[in-house]
Amino acid sequence: NAGVTQTPKFRVLKTGQSMTLLCAQDMNHEYMYWYRQDPGMGLRLIHYSVGEGTTAKGEVPDGYNVSRLKKQNFLLGLESAAPSQTSVYFCASSYSRRGYLNNSYNEQFFGPGTRLTVL
Amino acid sequence: SQQGEEDPQALSIQEGENATMNCSYKTSINNLQWYRQNSGRGLVHLILIRSNEREKHSGRLRVTLDTSKKSSSLLITASRAADTASYFCATPGKEYGNKLVFGAGTILRVKS
Numbered sequence: 458n459a460g461v462t463q464t465p466k467f468r469v470l471k472t473g474q475s476m477t478l479l480c481a482q483d484m485n486h487e488y489m490y491w492y493r494q495d496p497g498m499g500l501r502l503i504h505y506s507v508g509e510g511t512t513a514k515g516e517v518p519d520g521y522n523v524s525r526l527k528k529q530n531f532l533l534g535l536e537s538a539a540p541s542q543t544s545v546y547f548c549a550s551s552y553s554r555r556g557y558l559n560n561s562y563n564e565q566f567f568g569p570g571t572r573l574t575v576l
Numbered sequence: 577s578q579q580g581e582e583d584p585q586a587l588s589i590q591e592g593e594n595a596t597m598n599c600s601y602k603t604s605i606n607n608l609q610w611y612r613q614n615s616g617r618g619l620v621h622l623i624l625i626r627s628n629e630r631e632k633h634s635g636r637l638r639v640t641l642d643t644s645k646k647s648s649s650l651l652i653t654a655s656r657a658a659d660t661a662s663y664f665c666a667t668p669g670k671e672y673g674n675k676l677v678f679g680a681g682t683i684l685r686v687k688s
Contacts, residue, residue, distance in 0.1 A: 461618070490675065499664060499680040500619070502672055515672050547618055562607055562626075565666075565676060567618030 458483050461568035463548050469574045470538045478533040478571050480548030487553035488563065489531035490515075491523060493544040494570075500547065506531055507553070538575045546571045580608070580665040580679035588685045595652040597682040599665030600645075606668065608641055608648050609676065613662045622650075622663075657688040 464479040480489065487508050492500040502515030506525040520542060522534045531550075535542060547570050551563035583598045599608070607626045611619040625632045625641045625648065632639045638651040652659055662681040669677035 492678075497680055500678040502669070502675055502677065505672070505675055513672075515675065516669075516677075549619075562624065563676075564609070564621040564624065565611075565619070567620070569618050570616075 460484065461548055461550055461566050463546075463568040463571050465571060466569065467572050469576065470535075471576050472539060474538050475534070475536050476538065476573075477535075478546055478548075478573075480531045480533070480550075480568060481529055482531075482548075482550040482566070483529065484550060484552070484566065485528070486550035486566070487528075488551045489525065490549045490551075490565065491521070491531065491533045492547045492549065493517065493542075494547060495544050503533065503546075538573075540575045542573065543575045544573060546573060580667050580677065582663070582665055582679045582682040584682060585680070586683040586685070588687065589655060591655060591657055591686055591688045593655055593686075595655050595659070595684055595686070597650045597663050597684070599648045599650070599679060601648075601665075601667050602646065603670065604643070608639075609666045610637075610639060610648075610650050611664045611666060611678070613664065613681070615661070619664065652684075655684075655686045657686050660684060660686045 461482045490505040491503040504523040509528040512523045524532045548568040549565040551565045580601045609624045610622045613619045636653045641648045664681045666676040666678045668674040
């Protein structure tokens with residue numbers, strides 16, 4: 458099993474350009490997440506999905522859009538990239554448990570990351 | 577906003593020594609998790625401790641949780657050069673439907 462994979466690994470954009478980051482998981486997980494990691498800030502949640510066709514905003518959603526058309530894929534889009542979006546982006550997935558509070562016990566499986574630079 | 581905050585920000589020790597990292601959080605939780613990140617890689621889950629547990633072991637890892645002080649510690653015994661990594665605590669963030677919220681991490685360097 459490949460686990461969680463991310464495409465591309467590196468990308469350089471100019472301000473105003475758009476791009477899509479692809480995340481794929483082969484563990485049949487219901488939950489998927491997108492985070493960004495900046496120096497000294499830890500990981501911050503951008504958007505997440507609790508199942509195919511559903512998405513929700515996280516801590517820092519502005520400037521990003523997501524789609525979950527297939528259970529195994531979670532796409533993160535930047536419509537008009539800005540230098541403030543220079544970061545390392547991580548995708549993660551987790552299985553679901555029954556019950557709202559039980560979902561907080563999920564171990565998350567992470568992809569290797571995408572390093573994005575916006576000039 | 578970050579739920580968990582790790583301390584110290586960076587730690588440098590000799591191989592064979594023990595490493596202790598601390599995590600403080602702000603609101604009540606039902607569990608706390610620790611993750612490791614090697615340089616240039618994604619995070620890897622290490623251990624989860626529930627709010628009704630005070631201590632948990634996994635190999636050379638020992639995690640404690642003090643809910644009255646809203647703090648947790650991660651102890652790595654007999655450290656090895658391969659333990660060099662960043663370590664993060666993560667707690668459920670009530671604002672985001674109990675999704676995990678990560679602290680800024682502790683950078684551990686183990687010198688051989």
